[in-house]
Structure formats: C-alpha cells, structure tokens
Amino acid sequence: MITVYNKLDTPNTTGSSLKGYIYTTYDKLVKAIGEPTFDEPSGDEKTQVEWVVDFKGDFFTIYDWKTYDRDYTLNDLDRFNIGGKEQAFDFIEHLEKLIKSNQ
Numbered sequence: 001m002i003t004v005y006n007k008l009d010t011p012n013t014t015g016s017s018l019k020g021y022i023y024t025t026y027d028k029l030v031k032a033i034g035e036p037t038f039d040e041p042s043g044d045e046k047t048q049v050e051w052v053v054d055f056k057g058d059f060f061t062i063y064d065w066k067t068y069d070r071d072y073t074l075n076d077l078d079r080f081n082i083g084g085k086e087q088a089f090d091f092i093e094h095l096e097k098l099i100k101s102n103q
Helices: 026-033 070-075 089-101
Strands: 002-004 017-022 050-055 058-063 080-084
Touching (some): 002 089, 017 089, 026 050, 026 089, 050 089, 080 089
Antiparallel strands (some): 017 080, 050 058
C-alpha cells in the first residue's frame, strides 16, 4: 500500500537521495496513486511536481528533475526519479504493478 502525504504533513526528506527511476508518465502516476504532494515548482524550479509517499513505513519521493518546464513534465516526461533513504527495489516494483493495473 502506498500512502501519498499531503503538503501539510510531509515528513522531512532531508538526507534522501536518488534510488532509481520509474518509467511512466505524469497522467499514469496520478491515475495510480493520486495527485502529487507538491504541485508547484520548487523554489529553484528543479522540480515541477513531487509526490512524497509512505511505503511499508519508509518514505520515498517521486519527482521530475531539472526539466525546468512544467508543460514538458506534465505532457512528455516518461521517466521520474525515485528518492529515499532506503533501497527502493520493492517500492519501484510495487509502483510499476499499480501503474499497470490502473491503465
């Protein structure tokens, strides 16, 4: 089960790092897990959207990276970064299955 945090109760993601990728589109992510936690560009505009999620007690982030173009992220991007503090193999596999079952 994946729980998406809202921006008011997001855990501190400091210290997380890139753990892998999910090859999918924005629309498929929204259909599978819901709207992103952060739906506005970050202050430095390195991310346009970001989900912060709980998976089996660990948090992970799903985000675009340095597209600097919201329209591109929402309509053309097909690879999102996965960040976290733990290995993400099980999370990515679970997310791939969710996306496939929601197509």
